[in-house]
Amino acid sequence: MNSRLKGSEIFRNALIFFGMFVLVLGGFQFLPLSLINDHSGVLKNILASVAYFAIYGVLIWLSIACYKKYGRHSINQKLRPYDFKMAIMFYGISIILEMVLSVLNMVIYNKTTSSNQQAINEMLNRNHLTLILMLFGLIILSPILEELVFRGILMDSVFQPGAKWLPIVISGALFGLAHSPGFNIFFILTYFEMGFFMAYVYRKTGNIKANITMHMLNNLISSIGIIQIMFQK
Template sequence: MNKSKNTYHPIKVILLIITFLFLFLMEQLPLSILTLTKKELGANYSSYISYAPLLTLILLAISTIILIFVFKHAQKFPTQKFTKGTWMIVVIATVLTMVINFATVPFMRSSNENVDALKLVANNNMVILILFTIFVAPILEEILFRGILMNWFFVDRPFLAILLSGIVFGYVHAPFSANTDWIYALSKILLGVVLAGVYYRTKNIKADITVHFLNNILAILGGTIISGAVLL
């Protein structure tokens, strides 16, 4: 992504990895607050359901501000303007995400940890889930997995940066284990690669945010928000 050579001291790399993990956990925390159930909380559920959404929104705002701040200092090149070429890449990438979804969804399991978590959030607050899915997730995830990760790691090796972005994106949606739905994981890896490719080619984080947004809004319009199969 940047033709200038970058050298990293091992300690700096370790610090970047630790910081990235912290940012990831920070980005995940707000929505995870809404995954508790009435069975787990018992009599406390009514009070929980009254304050948890507000706390979630406050933490989402804080996470957004911090991630944008880090991204602005992480990006190693000037943001390019949106052009007709940019929109062409967005359209092509959106079509690719649809192809990946149509090719993989029929072979996925009916449920997995990510889908189950989305269902819990939906049970507690459908409005916040839709808000997060349409607007927040495309922004925060693209800033984190493309804008920050690709500017911190393998900057001089774009192919590796794109591949790493896709693999990490796939892993956080479907952690690799003996029980992993590998078709689901593969779909997320491929989608992550497409989004990373958009960021690399356009040099504008808004381009891959747009693709991410279109993927999710098309999933919602298609009635798949609860299944979560094609949501990013």
């Protein structure tokens, strides 16, 4: 399980990660949400909602299958107090850095919202159903999918068992680039440090559920403004 990887295995696993990376980056699960609006019929909205969960389900199923086959840790581990403590502690550190980067971004570029967040905000202007589906995906489904791909599959299958800092840095960098399509160094650094600390938590705990918990907590707190919008409409 933890034996040294051959070059051919690393190449194969890198291709598998790249395939999952493209699927996540493509955001295919969000396409059905564009079909939901107040003027669509009930049946059309229901079918779009089912398609939304179905695509998410397929992506998560694929990532779990890859993680079980190529990962070094069991996905069935329970969340220990130590895991939870690490998730909370490094979430706090991440938030402090995020606030510092946000202030610098506002001072230098006069920007406070990333292009990733702007795309979410535009979709939220549709209706309550879109809001609810987006929130569930953002808080529950995306953390599961992204942590399995960016932490589990990447760090466990593409790097040697003894590697420590390189997989953490690469994981954070790819996570940052995936969430910041527009080149703004502060937005990239914000998502990089999030991904970096989630990767560090995974490396320290060996439990994918620890960094999934941290990711869910981050997205939950970040979604408070979206929840307020939902109740104001």
